[in-house]
Amino acid sequence: MNDVPHQPPQLAKANGIEVCYEIFGATDAEPLLLIMGLGAQMILWDDEFCRQLAHRGFRVIRFDNRDIGHSSKFSGEKRLTATELFKQRFLHIPIAAPYRLQDMANDVAGLLDALGIASAHIVGASMGGMIAQETAILHPERVRTLTSIMSTTGNPRLPYPTREAAAMLMAPPPTTREAYIARFAQTWKVLRVGHFPQDEAKDRERAERSFARGLNPAGVARQLRAVLASGNRRARLRQIKAPTLVIHGSVDPLVRPAAGKDTVAAIPGAKWLLIDGMGHALPMPMWRTIIEAIAKHAHGAKAA
Numbered sequence: 001m002n003d004v005p006h007q008p009p010q011l012a013k014a015n016g017i018e019v020c021y022e023i024f025g026a027t028d029a030e031p032l033l034l035i036m037g038l039g040a041q042m043i044l045w046d047d048e049f050c051r052q053l054a055h056r057g058f059r060v061i062r063f064d065n066r067d068i069g070h071s072s073k074f075s076g077e078k079r080l081t082a083t084e085l086f087k088q089r090f091l092h093i094p095i096a097a098p099y100r101l102q103d104m105a106n107d108v109a110g111l112l113d114a115l116g117i118a119s120a121h122i123v124g125a126s127m128g129g130m131i132a133q134e135t136a137i138l139h140p141e142r143v144r145t146l147t148s149i150m151s152t153t154g155n156p157r158l159p160y161p162t163r164e165a166a167a168m169l170m171a172p173p174p175t176t177r178e179a180y181i182a183r184f185a186q187t188w189k190v191l192r193v194g195h196f197p198q199d200e201a202k203d204r205e206r207a208e209r210s211f212a213r214g215l216n217p218a219g220v221a222r223q224l225r226a227v228l229a230s231g232n233r234r235a236r237l238r239q240i241k242a243p244t245l246v247i248h249g250s251v252d253p254l255v256r257p258a259a260g261k262d263t264v265a266a267i268p269g270a271k272w273l274l275i276d277g278m279g280h281a282l283p284m285p286m287w288r289t290i291i292e293a294i295a296k297h298a299h300g301a302k303a304a
Helices: 047-055 082-091 101-115 127-138 163-170 177-192 197-213 217-229 257-266 284-303
Strands: 006-014 017-024 030-035 058-063 120-125 143-149 244-249 271-275
Touching (some): 017 101, 030 101, 030 127, 127 143, 163 177, 244 284, 257 271
Parallel strands (some): 120 143, 143 244, 244 271
Antiparallel strands (some): 006 017, 017 058
């Protein structure tokens, strides 16, 4: 699918920061914006995944969230501590954060402004799903459809991650290239749950590409603080008017399937797709199912 039109990465001024973005697909196609998750650069939306979406009639835009990749970096705040988590959980003391998910949703609106796009189909994975939800709440006129993948409402009563998944999230960041590559493979083995030879064969290449673009462990820590400081969206999700699809894996160890069901229950008219055997990842054997679901949802809403 190398015949898909492609605009290489560029920087745009959005919401007072610089956002790095990249576009696949024809300029007159339906705009579809992909938002990646915690600590994940835009290239975690695989090039071929983006091309396959573009082939289904979309102008696919992926971008680096603030504090990651080539977008603007912030400063301040230390890594989250177990003491802070304890205080939030049991003493209801808020987590301190230099920004919140609402600010990241404003980045999305700002990027659409910079690209001259009035509204788009918004697709978010994990933390990206949370940002997508906030975008639909704060900027309803900008969201044609919403697809929330392996994400959550922020409801504190939902099940916690598995111990192994939580340990990967809280582990100190690696300090060398080879350590990062090894950690990348280990992390995705835990999150994918099971054996996915195609993805495992690409782990080193994906890790090398991320490392070459530059890492920002302090930025990942700030993003995690943003998630925890933003609280419970469940009541506010009732405001969403955009046609919504919620996709979740049946064996997700990080954001448990109950979180996806909670999202469906909170958003009026939301549709639910549970993918058997999928963890907290977008494995290549499941691309067709995911891409077809996104395309059907977006094109179906347009037809309606």
